[in-house]
Amino acid sequence: SQQGEEDPQALSIQEGENATMNCSYKTSINNLQWYRQNSGRGLVHLILIRSNEREKHSGRLRVTLDTSKKSSSLLITASRAADTASYFCATDGYGNKLVFGAGTILRVKS
Amino acid sequence: GAVVSQHPSRVICKSGTSVKIECRSLDFQATTMFWYRQFPKQSLMLMATSNEGSKATYEQGVEKDKFLINHASLTLSTLTVTSAHPEDSSFYICSARLGRLDIQYFGAGTRLSVL
Numbered sequence: 001s002q003q004g005e006e007d008p009q010a011l012s013i014q015e016g017e018n019a020t021m022n023c024s025y026k027t028s029i030n031n032l033q034w035y036r037q038n039s040g041r042g043l044v045h046l047i048l049i050r051s052n053e054r055e056k057h058s059g060r061l062r063v064t065l066d067t068s069k070k071s072s073s074l075l076i077t078a079s080r081a082a083d084t085a086s087y088f089c090a091t092d093g094y095g096n097k098l099v100f101g102a103g104t105i106l107r108v109k110s
Numbered sequence: 111g112a113v114v115s116q117h118p119s120r121v122i123c124k125s126g127t128s129v130k131i132e133c134r135s136l137d138f139q140a141t142t143m144f145w146y147r148q149f150p151k152q153s154l155m156l157m158a159t160s161n162e163g164s165k166a167t168y169e170q171g172v173e174k175d176k177f178l179i180n181h182a183s184l185t186l187s188t189l190t191v192t193s194a195h196p197e198d199s200s201f202y203i204c205s206a207r208l209g210r211l212d213i214q215y216f217g218a219g220t221r222l223s224v225l
Contacts, residue, residue: 030212031212033212033213035216040201040219040221041218041219042114042116042203042205042216042217042218042219043154043203043205043214043216044216045213045214045215048212048213088153088154092212096142096159096207096212097144097156097159098144098156098212098214100153100154101153102152102153103152103153105151
């Protein structure tokens with residue numbers, strides 16, 4: 001069963017604005033990842049943050065992790081129309097599995 | 111970066127037929143591959159973990175006789191949906207894990223439509 005929950009379920013913003021998505025999980029983790037999925041396609045890995053890290057940056061992406069609250073956030077700055085996609089967080093489960101959150105559908109309007 | 115190829119991208123078949131989906135790691139060896147199913151506007155549901163040279167490990171509720179998984183080499187895993195029915199229509203995605211990292215590299219997915 002999925003342990004991650006994400007909010008919002010859907011987010012619509014104007015190009016140039018920042019987009020923030022949140023993820024909560026239930027059990028202890030070694031790391032948390034964020035993936036992106038364009039409509040009808042596979043997932044693309046964006047960033048991995050380890051449990052002993054609090055913040056990580058990659059280009060226009062900023063990820064935070066609060067293990068005390070069992071939550072993470074993904075911030076996309078200066079969004080572009082091409083950022084339109086679904087975004088999923090995933091935590092490491094047992095047996096090398098990933099447990100995915102429900103996802104946030106992001107729409108960036110140009 | 112690591113590339114995973116999944117084929118076919120779309121398949122339409124009649125009820126009762128079997129469909130095979132291939133997942134290949136193109137530039138690395140994958141001892142472990144994963145098969146997911148995704149319903150419209152929902153997240154990924156793990157179906158099974160495919161291990162090279164051994165039997166796949168299925169998640170609870172997934173029929174192993176219905177969804178046959180073979181991982182015959184370090185670069186190829188196949189999922190066969192046997193005697194497909196309309197309720198099997200879905201988006202199936204494979205992924206491969208590279209080395210000790212927890213990062214998974216995904217295929218582009220296969221849209222299965224059973225008439």
